[in-house]
Amino acid sequence: MKSFKKREKFLPFSRPTIGQQEIDEVVDCLRTGWLTTGPKVIKLEELFVEYSDGRQEAIALNSATAGLHLALVTLDIRPGDEIITTPITWPSTVNVIEHCGARPIFADVNKDTLQIEPKSIEAKITQKTRAIIPVHFAGAPCDLDQIREIATQHNLSIIEDAAHAVGTEYKGRVIGSDSEVAVFSFHPIKNMTTGEGGMILCNNHERAQRMRMLRFHGISRDAWKRYSKGGVPQYEVYEPGFKYNMLDIQAAIGIHQFQKLSYFNHRRYTLAMNYLHLLRDVHEIMPLAEMPYDHVHTWHLFVVRLDIDSLRVSRDEFIMALQELNIGTGLHFPAIHLQHYYKNKYGFKLGDLPNAEWNSQRLFSLPLYPSLSEADQEYVVDALKYLIERFKK
């Protein structure tokens, strides 16, 4: 067997691209003495209103998780309600359903794209269903037209988990620009970051106002309006809210990240195409299939599936071997219906969601971020080939 020269430096799975503009804006924020929600958050929200072509209201938050929670709270979701979502998602998409006392119902995903399957959504609708939370997985859009048709027929709300999808387009429109509610994440691995953070785009003024109030304790005025010149310190609690507001320190980073987003997304696209090219003859590594409808993919993740049937190792052993060769990988995502809490509470078992489960045992994500080099990618693919050769049955 051929030997393999291990690189010296660890290649992380993800790394944010932070420039001097972000650093200067954070320093400016610290110097002004106004650190929490204020003018920089307002500016970032304005940029997102513009992004939606002025059609939507934007509400900045300290995470996408907070946004998903507020989206459910403002639908008055309560015990007895059912919310349909995908099992291939980050836990928070589902945890927030539990926080409202409602029941998560899982629709299976498409085996090759990992997007939620509209047919499976339809099959899971009952009298108790109130909303659907589809995820635009990995930076590609799910099939919104079909999901919207189902939602309209059954009078259901749609909360788009767009944590992966800032800049993603579906049939010529950016995700969030014509949504009831879409929620973006700015966690450091995302296509743009604010450290931690999230943004809701919402098409309904009253609901947006309620979300704004709920993001800051349920009171009528946030601190910026109370303590800045001309503000008055009085406030009124209208309903018990949360502490979900974004800081100006975070927005300072986000304003510049947003301005670089098309460059970031273009670079991700170039790198993704290069991975597809380098992997074209590596049959044991199966990338996801392309969506059959008109779309722009922002390549938040480069997810592949390992052909474990032809190898002597499991996916987990394989990614440990990659780690030993100084390559970081991600898992997006182990099917959540089989995670401890959900499995025990609802009695889910293997066989309930076959496509999600098949992928769950095989998937992992390769390093992908704007500062990754083509040479890094060649190293990753050479390492994959080397390990496949080593572990072949």
Ligand SMILES: Cc1ncc(COP(=O)(O)O)c(C=O)c1O
């Ligand atoms: C699909 C999905 N939804 C929601 C979230 C939550 O985002 P945040 O970390 O900003 O709360 C994530 C985060 O990774 C995600 O991947």
